Amino acid sequence: MTTPSAPVSAAPPEGASAWVTIDLHAISDNVRELVRRTPGAELMAVVKADAYGHGLEQSARAAVAGGATWLGVAQLSEALQLRAAGVTTRALTWLYAPGADFGAAIDADLDISVSAPWALDAVVAAARERGRIARVHAKVDTGLARNGALGEGWTELVAALGPVVAEGAVELVGVWSHFALADAPRHPTVLAQRERFVDAVAELERAGIRPSVRHLANSAATLTNPDAHFDLVRPGLAVYGLSPVPDLGAPEDFGLREAMRVTARLALVKHAPAGQGVSYGHAYTTTQDTLLGLVPLGYADGIPRHAGSVGPVGVDGRRLTVAGRVCMDQFVLDLGPSYAGAAGDEVVILGRGADGEPTAQDWATAVGTINYEIVTRVSSRLPRVVLGGQA
Ligand SMILES: Cc1ncc(COP(=O)(O)O)c(C=O)c1O
Structure with a gap:
């Protein structure tokens, strides 16, 4: 059963000129839908980068x-932040450099990914020092060529794991990897990476090591590639109701809904004559006597500077485009001569496509990036309105 959609316009903070609304019901419902689509697999919600801009602790709880x-x-700091907030759910951290405080990770009951023998050695040293067992997920690079042990490196990592698992310093909980082109499910690398993953698991098993969870699927693979689900799926973007495969479907096509809405109030509405250059560089010029609206959001708030003259904004049911350049704290809209509103009116920067609002995907398309970047960029200086949950 799904939780009814929460209202999309909760009261903004007193006097705020712009704010971000996070619908935690949407996050819970999206996860419920992803769980429904992945029978037999557990679900790891990826909440890095402040839960893709949605708020780490509250999103994790939702x-x-x-x-x-x-x-x-x-990052380890993100995992420790979860623990400090009292979130006790099993959690995996995977990106660090030599010198990382693995002792703190073990003390905080975190699972740690290792991609190389040096990392395993450091984790083992911290575990021995504490007389505790470190819970480890071995990461194999199946072709992304990013994190993880590649080729011979995997064989070396498996060899290094044997004795420390036998000694009991380490429990090898998981084996995992990440796709390069999960958003193109028919791409030959997707099948090749899955095959390499299966081989890598077999290599571990031949060494007498049996991980309990094998995981490979991000949002795109979770939604489009059941063969990649294994024991655990690892979606991030879809948790927040965004489509990882916009060419294949909108969020609602996958039973998801966007959890983030960004709203602003016009800070000023004023007449301008035809031929008026607008904002830095006069990259936009009015074509008629008109009304200009000032939106108090800029690139310091996460509005991409590249959105000048292309970013979509919802105004009174219409879709307008940013007029001229985006500045650090503000940009301008040409509201047209017949605009009947005034300063203080709400405009929607991004929200739910199904409700007719510009979406993170629309912004991504307009500026030539991905929806991930649009939502994670939204600045912490904007106040948050939270719908649902106790956070
Ligand atoms: C290793 C790893 N797993 C899973 C995810 C989640 O990916 P997505 O947001 O595409 O679901 C990410 C995100 O980039 C990641 O780096």
């Missing part, structure tokens, strides 16, 4: 309420 049994973050 994801767990929807059925996530794991949380995933890149």
Whole structure:
């Protein structure tokens, strides 16, 4: 059963000129839908980068309420932040450099990814020092050529794991990898990476090591590639209701809905004559006597500077485009001569496509990036309005 959609316009903070609304019901419902689509697999909600801009702790709790049994973050500091907030869900951290405080990770009951023998050595040293068992996920690079042990490197990592698993310093909980082109499910690398993953697991098993969770699927593979689900799926973007494969479907086509809405109030509405250059560089010029509206959001708030003259904004049911350049704190809209509103009117920067609002995907398309970047860029200086949950 899904939680009814929360209202999309909660009261903004007193006097705020712009704000971000996060619908935690949407996050829980999205996870519920992803769980429904992945029978037999557990779900790790990826909440790195402040939960893709949606708020780490509150999003993690909402994801767990929807059925996530794991949380995933890149940085150790993010995992420790979850623990400090009292989130006790099993959590994996995977990106660090030599010198990382693995002792703190073990003390905080975190699972740690290792991609190389040096990392395993450091984790083992911290575990021995504490007389505790470190929980490790071995990462194999199946072809992304980013993190993970590649080729002979994997064989070396498996060899290094044997004795420390036998000694009991390490529990090898998981084996995992990440796709390069999951958003193109028919691309030959997708099949090739899956095959390499299966071989890598077999190599571990031949060494007498049996991980309990094998995981490979991000959002795109979770939604489009059941063969990649294995024991655990690891979606991030889809948790927040965005489509990882916009060419294949909008969020609603996958039973998802966007959890983030960004709203602003016009700071000023004023008449301008035809031929008036607008904003820095006069990259836009009015074509008629008109009304200009000032939106108090700029690139310091996460509005891409590249959105000048292309970024979509919802105004009174219409879709307008940023007029001229985006500045650090503000940009301008040409509201047209018959605009009947005034300063203080709400405009929608991004929200739910199904409700007719410009979406993160629309912004991504307009500026030539991906929806991931649009939502994760939204600045922490904007106040948050949270719908649902106790956060
Ligand atoms: C290793 C890893 N797994 C899973 C994810 C989640 O990916 P997505 O947001 O595409 O679902 C990410 C995100 O980039 C990642 O780096």
